[in-house]
Amino acid sequence: MFAAARALVVGAEALLIAGSSLVVNSGIRLLDQATRRRMPVVIVNRGETRGDRRASLKIDAGTSEVLSSLAARL
Numbered sequence: 001m002f003a004a005a006r007a008l009v010v011g012a013e014a015l016l017i018a019g020s021s022l023v024v025n026s027g028i029r030l031l032d033q034a035t036r037r038r039m040p041v042v043i044v045n046r047g048e049t050r051g052d053r054r055a056s057l058k059i060d061a062g063t064s065e066v067l068s069s070l071a072a073r074l
Helices: 002-010 025-036 063-073
Strands: 015-018 041-044 057-059
Touching (some): 002 025, 015 025, 015 063, 041 063
Parallel strands (some): 041 057
């Protein structure tokens, strides 16, 4: 599973992390990969995460509301 997620990050232009405090190391490893590639990183989560300082944008809100609003605008 991690290899598939890593491959997606390699082919992406940006990384959206939604609903994770990034306590699990695999999430941090994906964030590290994105920041090494200088990709924009957006974190959507209520409260603080381990990746907030490295994110291009942190949205402190619920994922359901934010992602629904985003989908409605696409």
